[in-house]
Amino acid sequence: MADExxxxxxxxxxxxxxxxxxxxxxxxRRLARSPHLVVGAAILALVVGSAAFARALAPxxxxxxxxxxxxxxxxxxxxxxxxEFGRDVFSRVLYGARIALVVGILADGIAMALGIVLxxxxxxxxxxxxxxxxxxxxxxxxxxxxxxxxxxxAILGPSLTNAMIAIGIVYTPQFARLVRGAxxxxxxxxxxxxxxxxxxxxxxxxxxxxxPNILSPIIVVATLTVGFAIVETAGxxxxxxxxxxxxxxxxxxxxxxxxxxxxxxxxxxxxxxAILVTxxxxxxxxxxxxxxxxxxxxxxxx
Amino acid sequence: MARAVVRRxxxxxxxxxxxxxxxxxxxxxxxxxxxxxxxxxxxxxxxPQTVENxxxxxxxxxxxxxxxxxxxxxxLVGPGLxxxxxxxxxxxxxxxxxxxxxxxxxxxxxxxxxVAADVDRAINPNNPCYVLARKGVDTYDDFTFGNAKxxxxxKMEVLDDDTLRFTLPKPNAPFLSSLAMVWQGIxxxxxxxxxxxxxxxxxxxxxxxxxxEAVRNDHITVEANPSYWGGRPKIDRIIFQIVPESATxxxxxxxxxxxxxxxxxxxxxxxxxxxxxxxLYQQPGLTILYVAMSNDRGPFRDxxxxxxxxxxxxxxxxxxxxxxxxxxxxxxxPPVLWGYNKDVKPYPYDVEKARALLKEAGFANGFATDMMxxxxxxxxxxxGGAKLGEAVQGYLAKVGVTAKITxxxxxxxxxxxxxxxxxxxxxxxxxxxxxxxxxFLGDLFEWDYANNRQRTNNxxxxxxxxxxxxxxxxxxxxxxxxxxxxxIEANKILHDDAPGIFINHTSQVRAARATVRGFLxxxxxxxxxxxxxxxx
Numbered sequence: 048m049a050d051e052x053x054x055x056x057x058x059x060x061x062x063x064x065x066x067x068x069x070x071x072x073x074x075x076r077r078l079a080r081s082p083h084l085v086v087g088a089a090i091l092a093l094v095v096g097s098a099a100f101a102r103a104l105a106p107x108x109x110x111x112x113x114x115x116x117x118x119x120x121x122x123x124x125x126x127x128x129x130x131e132f133g134r135d136v137f138s139r140v141l142y143g144a145r146i147a148l149v150v151g152i153l154a155d156g157i158a159m160a161l162g163i164v165l166x167x168x169x170x171x172x173x174x175x176x177x178x179x180x181x182x183x184x185x186x187x188x189x190x191x192x193x194x195x196x197x198x199x200x201a202i203l204g205p206s207l208t209n210a211m212i213a214i215g216i217v218y219t220p221q222f223a224r225l226v227r228g229a230x231x232x233x234x235x236x237x238x239x240x241x242x243x244x245x246x247x248x249x250x251x252x253x254x255x256x257x258x259p260n261i262l263s264p265i266i267v268v269a270t271l272t273v274g275f276a277i278v279e280t281a282g283x284x285x286x287x288x289x290x291x292x293x294x295x296x297x298x299x300x301x302x303x304x305x306x307x308x309x310x311x312x313x314x315x316x317x318x319x320x321a322i323l324v325t326x327x328x329x330x331x332x333x334x335x336x337x338x339x340x341x342x343x344x345x346x347x348x349x
Numbered sequence: 350m351a352r353a354v355v356r357r358x359x360x361x362x363x364x365x366x367x368x369x370x371x372x373x374x375x376x377x378x379x380x381x382x383x384x385x386x387x388x389x390x391x392x393x394x395x396x397p398q399t400v401e402n403x404x405x406x407x408x409x410x411x412x413x414x415x416x417x418x419x420x421x422x423x424x425l426v427g428p429g430l431x432x433x434x435x436x437x438x439x440x441x442x443x444x445x446x447x448x449x450x451x452x453x454x455x456x457x458x459x460x461x462x463x464v465a466a467d468v469d470r471a472i473n474p475n476n477p478c479y480v481l482a483r484k485g486v487d488t489y490d491d492f493t494f495g496n497a498k499x500x501x502x503x504k505m506e507v508l509d510d511d512t513l514r515f516t517l518p519k520p521n522a523p524f525l526s527s528l529a530m531v532w533q534g535i536x537x538x539x540x541x542x543x544x545x546x547x548x549x550x551x552x553x554x555x556x557x558x559x560x561x562e563a564v565r566n567d568h569i570t571v572e573a574n575p576s577y578w579g580g581r582p583k584i585d586r587i588i589f590q591i592v593p594e595s596a597t598x599x600x601x602x603x604x605x606x607x608x609x610x611x612x613x614x615x616x617x618x619x620x621x622x623x624x625x626x627x628x629l630y631q632q633p634g635l636t637i638l639y640v641a642m643s644n645d646r647g648p649f650r651d652x653x654x655x656x657x658x659x660x661x662x663x664x665x666x667x668x669x670x671x672x673x674x675x676x677x678x679x680x681x682x683p684p685v686l687w688g689y690n691k692d693v694k695p696y697p698y699d700v701e702k703a704r705a706l707l708k709e710a711g712f713a714n715g716f717a718t719d720m721m722x723x724x725x726x727x728x729x730x731x732x733g734g735a736k737l738g739e740a741v742q743g744y745l746a747k748v749g750v751t752a753k754i755t756x757x758x759x760x761x762x763x764x765x766x767x768x769x770x771x772x773x774x775x776x777x778x779x780x781x782x783x784x785x786x787x788x789f790l791g792d793l794f795e796w797d798y799a800n801n802r803q804r805t806n807n808x809x810x811x812x813x814x815x816x817x818x819x820x821x822x823x824x825x826x827x828x829x830x831x832x833x834x835x836x837i838e839a840n841k842i843l844h845d846d847a848p849g850i851f852i853n854h855t856s857q858v859r860a861a862r863a864t865v866r867g868f869l870x871x872x873x874x875x876x877x878x879x880x881x882x883x884x885x
Binding site (some may be wrong): 110111112114115117131132133181204205288291294303310 | 616617668669670671722724734736738739740742743744746753755756765
């Protein structure tokens with residue numbers, strides 16, 4: 048879905064120059080009129096807030112074990128209960144938000160940076176450069192995301208940093224495809240030709256004239272991808288390929304909680320809900336941004 | 350008139366009315382006493398020399414005798430098919446005097462010739478049924494008798510009808526314990542011949558019960574052998590029912606559809622102990638679990654550091670919290686085994702002492718290292734390595750030792766432990782094979798001088814010449830009491846060496862109806878001596 052939306056946004060290539068466009072698209076009044084965006088941003092603010100103030104909000108340390116307090120159901124002292132080591136699940140979920148956000152955003156950043164470079168180079172230069180880059184991307188897209196991420200982690204060795212890099216690599220193709228499509232449409236425009244005719248080199252043309260004009264689809268896809276990256280990180284940690292203990296990572300919390308699903312369901316439920324809420328927030332924001340930034344959807348309203 | 354008739358026939362009518370009652374009584378008296386044991390998975394074959402899985406062992410332990418048997422409820426070796434035996438002073442020659450008048454269930458007489466005919470397929474490469482040459486079988490034959498390939502195999506002679514002799518290339522006292530394993534049960538050679546070397550679904554032994562039938566993934570039935578040399582079993586048949594789901598097994602026990610559960614998950618303990626009609630049987634298993642340290646690398650070269658690690662971890666809390674109350678370990682063997690040193694107590698949880706020892710060793714501020722773990726549960730570690738690692742990591746952090754945990758898949762994990770000079774912590778454990786202390790102390794903590802490296806499963810790379818000397822002595826001495834003394838001493842050394850953080854011995858747990866009498870857990874987990882069990 049994300050790809051399609053992005054490509055659609057990109058394909059509607061006859062866009063006015065950058066500055067005017069951005070001012071029009073992102074005025075606060077327009078932003079506030081998109082319920083998706085507002086709700087998404089509100090939830091996200093909550094998640095970011097709990098991540099930022101985890102130290103102040105958390106009633107307990109996220110890693111301190113206390114076997115005397117093992118597997119307690121939710122109570123005033125432990126709002127989300129305790130896990131098999133007697134650790135406070137609420138505190139762990141709060142600290143987990145930090146990891147989820149940092150990893151999600153960094154992985155997304157890696158994917159975006161690599162994807163933009165690959166996509167612009169392929170789209171602008173064409174020929175064998177494009178063929179090589181895009182076939183590589185096609186091969187990568189042929190693998191299920193998680194499988195590809197597991198292969199990368201297997202090569203790099205299991206750790207949270209490597210999981211982040213793996214997910215960055217895995218999401219590179221969708222950015223590359225999106226950017227290439229947009230660049231293809233833009234590079235034939237008169238203003239690009241004009242810049243070239245005036246003697247601008249490829250770097251100047253790309254940086255000054257092409258990239259600013261394809262930013263909106265990239266922003267949309269980047270927002271949506273943060274959510275996916277968080278889910279994938281949790282997936283890798285669930286499989287033991289991501290965060291190492293005792294890091295309070297949502298995916299690894301799910302993994303350990305799984306074996307207590309019948310006797311202590313709160314261990315897995317709350318990190319699961321945390322993942323759900325965070326990803327929904329990013330998806331709502333992505334949808335809202337797409338509605339705003341895609342001129343063809345503009346004005347249809349919700 | 351009518352009254353006269355009544356008076357005349359009433360007694361007869363009453364007597365006639367009582368007949369069914371009487372018949373019912375007779376029927377009651379003769380109803381076969383059947384004991385149903387629920388097991389979690391099907392057997393994979395019932396030919397002792399060709400399988401290694403527990404469920405097969407459960408069934409085979411009722412059908413077969415070995416040359417020597419474990420004594421009821423223990424891992425000590427007592428008479429089996431051999432009534433008595435002598436061991437030469439140099440510890441190499443074992444001479445067994447077999448019982449007279451015992452037959453296999455198919456009528457084949459049991460004597461030195463027939464027993465030798467069965468053992469021959471374990472040691473003689475020219476035997477058409479040579480087990481080690483067969484594909485797809487798991488066997489303890491080379492473990493017990495050695496291998497003809499590398500010249501370690503035992504020599505066997507039939508001296509006369511009742512006397513069988515084994516000559517070992519070098520003294521090896523654990524040989525006797527290995528002979529007692531269920532995996533060395535003696536099969537009728539006629540059966541092996543009749544079924545073309547593979548009588549695994551037609552087992553014929555000499556044991557207290559005879560094989561009746563095995564229905565795939567449903568049940569295995571054995572019936573009493575009335576002429577068993579150890580006395581006729583008190584029950585008439587045993588049905589091993591295969592019930593994969595542990596919740597279903599529990600329900601069946603509560604409804605008296607089965608009388609014994611072969612294993613019970615810790616979550617169900619209260620359900621058994623809270624029910625007066627049920628009884629929980631529990632004893633420390635023939636296992637050990639410890640967190641290995643690289644004895645030859647990093648801070649762990651210093652014994653004080655290793656001892657500090659033992660003081661730093663609250664083993665009792667972990668055993669209670671994660672292992673449903675397993676027995677805390679203090680040395681290299683579990684307390685159910687002879688040679689256990691009762692005077693050696695587990696390292697107490699003492700953070701101050703740990704800090705002091707670390708300071709003495711020059712690590713006042715602690716240190717950082719690695720910890721390797723695996724995820725899957727093992728027989729000696731039902732919660733898996735990752736959980737234990739995380740719990741230990743939490744305690745170590747309190748004395749300034751940061752352990753970075755990396756999890757490996759089981760195959761890769763074993764390879765790392767056995768074939769790399771890893772530095773740091775690793776989760777290690779062991780389930781005993783033959784109930785001999787050498788199978789723990791030797792396999793897990795001995796140095797292999799011939800190749801100047803640790804033995805395969807010595808995952809701490811423990812190397813202490815004084816200890817190794819005792820272990821070698823333990824193999825040469827044949828007197829069991831003397832051997833026990835040697836191992837008691839070795840265990841003391843091991844405790845002080847602290848090659849790993851001694852964690853626990855997981856419990857062997859079974860549940861039974863209160864009506865089951867005479868049932869004994871055996872450290873080797875098998876259903877030995879079921880002829881002693883009765884139903885009230």
